[in-house]
Amino acid sequence: MWQALYENLEQTVAAILFGIGFTILLLQRNMIRKIIGLNIMSTATYLFLASMGFIEGRKAPIVMDGVTDAAAYINPIPAGLVLTGIVVSVSFTGIMLALTVRLYRRYRTLDIDQIALLAKGEDLP
Amino acid sequence: MSFVKIALLGMLIVCALGVSLTRNLLTSLIIYMAYSLIMAVIWMLLESPDLAITEAAVGAGITSVLFFVTLKKIHAIKGDRDHEQAQK
Amino acid sequence: MSKRRSDWAQRPQARFLRWMREGYGALDDEIISAVAQPAAQRPDAEALEEHDRLIGTHRHEREMALDRLANYDLQRWANTRGRKALTRLYVLLALLLGASLIYFLLDTVAYMPRFGQVAVPTNNEVIARYIEKGLEETGAINIVAGMILDYRAFDTLGESTVLFVAACAVLILLRIDLDDQGQPMQQLIAEGSDDRHYEPKNDRILQGSAMVLTPIILLFGIYVLFNGHLGPGGGFSGGAILSSGLILYLNAFGFQKAGRFFTYKIFMWVSFFSLGFYGVAKAYSFYMGANGLNSGIPLGTPGAILSSGLIMPLNIAVGLVVACTMYIFYALFRKGGL
Numbered sequence: 001m002w003q004a005l006y007e008n009l010e011q012t013v014a015a016i017l018f019g020i021g022f023t024i025l026l027l028q029r030n031m032i033r034k035i036i037g038l039n040i041m042s043t044a045t046y047l048f049l050a051s052m053g054f055i056e057g058r059k060a061p062i063v064m065d066g067v068t069d070a071a072a073y074i075n076p077i078p079a080g081l082v083l084t085g086i087v088v089s090v091s092f093t094g095i096m097l098a099l100t101v102r103l104y105r106r107y108r109t110l111d112i113d114q115i116a117l118l119a120k121g122e123d124l125p
Numbered sequence: 126m127s128f129v130k131i132a133l134l135g136m137l138i139v140c141a142l143g144v145s146l147t148r149n150l151l152t153s154l155i156i157y158m159a160y161s162l163i164m165a166v167i168w169m170l171l172e173s174p175d176l177a178i179t180e181a182a183v184g185a186g187i188t189s190v191l192f193f194v195t196l197k198k199i200h201a202i203k204g205d206r207d208h209e210q211a212q213k
Numbered sequence: 214m215s216k217r218r219s220d221w222a223q224r225p226q227a228r229f230l231r232w233m234r235e236g237y238g239a240l241d242d243e244i245i246s247a248v249a250q251p252a253a254q255r256p257d258a259e260a261l262e263e264h265d266r267l268i269g270t271h272r273h274e275r276e277m278a279l280d281r282l283a284n285y286d287l288q289r290w291a292n293t294r295g296r297k298a299l300t301r302l303y304v305l306l307a308l309l310l311g312a313s314l315i316y317f318l319l320d321t322v323a324y325m326p327r328f329g330q331v332a333v334p335t336n337n338e339v340i341a342r343y344i345e346k347g348l349e350e351t352g353a354i355n356i357v358a359g360m361i362l363d364y365r366a367f368d369t370l371g372e373s374t375v376l377f378v379a380a381c382a383v384l385i386l387l388r389i390d391l392d393d394q395g396q397p398m399q400q401l402i403a404e405g406s407d408d409r410h411y412e413p414k415n416d417r418i419l420q421g422s423a424m425v426l427t428p429i430i431l432l433f434g435i436y437v438l439f440n441g442h443l444g445p446g447g448g449f450s451g452g453a454i455l456s457s458g459l460i461l462y463l464n465a466f467g468f469q470k471a472g473r474f475f476t477y478k479i480f481m482w483v484s485f486f487s488l489g490f491y492g493v494a495k496a497y498s499f500y501m502g503a504n505g506l507n508s509g510i511p512l513g514t515p516g517a518i519l520s521s522g523l524i525m526p527l528n529i530a531v532g533l534v535v536a537c538t539m540y541i542f543y544a545l546f547r548k549g550g551l
Contacts (some may be wrong), residue, residue: 004323013134015318020141023311056329060172061356070341079173080361091379097195098386104199174445175357182453194546
C-alpha cells in the first residue's frame, strides 16, 4: 500500500488535504477559518482531478509546431473542469464572506456557537 | 519523483495544518495565500499552465483580497479597534 | 422533552424523592380543602369538574417544580464540567472522523491507476478527438480554450451566470439599505466611512506606485484576455487580472475617482451585454450545426491574433463579466456600494 501511495503522491496529498479541510470545518468555531477550510477542501478536489489528467513525458495541451498527435499532449478535460471549479469556488467564497459580514454586523461575534445561542435569544454561558 | 515536487506537496500539507493551528486570523489568511501560490506552482508542474495562471490570479489574488477586506470590516486586523473582541 | 419529563415524574425514583421531601400529601390536602370548602354543601357536576381541573393544575405545577429540583444537579453538571467533557468528546470524535476519512480515501487512492501512466481510463477517445481535431475545428492553439469555449461552451455560460448571480447575491446582502425616506441608513454609513478613517489618506507612495502599476496590470490583463486562444490564460484569468488593476486604483485614489468610470449602471449593462452576447453567439453557433460547420465565421490562420472564430470575442465577454464581478465584490465588501 505504501508503495502505491508513494507512486500516486499527488492523489495521496489531495486525500490528506481533503481530510484536513474537513476536520477544520468540524473543529474551528471561527467562521473565517471554516470558509478557509472549505476552500482547502475544494482545492484538494481540484488537485485530485488535475493529477488524473497528467501523463508522464507529455506536454501541456497547447499545439506547438503544428503537431496534432494525441500522444504528444496531456489530457485537457480535467484542466477545463478545474478552471470552472476555481471560478465557482471564488463566487461561493464571496457569498459566504458577505453572509459573515452580515452576521458580524448583527451579533458582533464570529463564533458560530455564540451566534447560534444569540439567535435563539439565550444568554451566553 | 523529483525532490521539488515532494517538497512542494509537503509544504501544501504544512500550510493546511498551519491555517488551523495559528491563533491570529491574519496569520492564517497569509498562510492560506501561500497555500494558493504553492498550488499554482504545482499546477505548472502538472503541465496545466491555464490552471496555474487562473489560480495565481483568482485563488491567491482575488480570494485573499476578499478575505482581507472582510477582516478589515470586522475589525480583526491588529491596530484596529475592538481587536480583542473580534479575535474570539 | 416534555414527554421525558412526565415519564420521569411517574418513575419510582421521582416518587421516592417527592416522599423524601415531604409536603406532597399535606399541601395537596390543603389545596383540596381550600377549593372544596364552599362547594361541599351542594355538590354539582360543574363544580366537581372545576375541582378536578384546579387540583390537576396545582399538582402539575408542583410536579414541575420538584422535577426541576431533581434535575438541578444534572443541569449544573451540564453547564460546567459536563460542557467541557462534551466539548472534549466532540473534538475527539471530529479528529477520529477526519482521520478515518483520510484513511478510507488513502485506501481508495492505493487502488487508483498509477499516476502519469498512459493506460488510465480517463485517457480515452474523447481526448484523442479533442486534441487531433481541436485545432482544425475550433482554430484555437490552446486546446483547453478551444474545449471550454467551443465544445463545452454551455458549461462556461453557466459558470459566468453563476458569477453574475453571486455578484447579485452579494449586492443584496451588503448594499447599504435605504430607510423610509429614501435616505441611506445613517448607522451603516458611519460604519462604512469608519473604514477609511484608519488608513492614511492620499498616501504618496501608494498613489505613486499605483500610477505606474495600474496601466501595466491592465495592459497585462488585456494581453491575457486577447491571447486566450493562443496560450495559457483566457477569460477568467484575464478578467481577474483586470479587476485587480481596478482594485489597486480604487485603493489608491478612493471611491470618488473610481466612481467616475464605474457605476452600477455600467456594471449592469456590461454584464448584460456580455452574457447576452455570449448566449446569442453560442445559440447561433449551435443553430448552424456546431463544430464550426458552415457557421460563416472564418477560422483564420492558426496562431494569428484574429483567428479561431468566436473564441476570442467569447473570451472577452467572459473576461468582462469576471472583471466587473470581482470589482463589485470588492467595492461592496469595502463600502457597501460603489
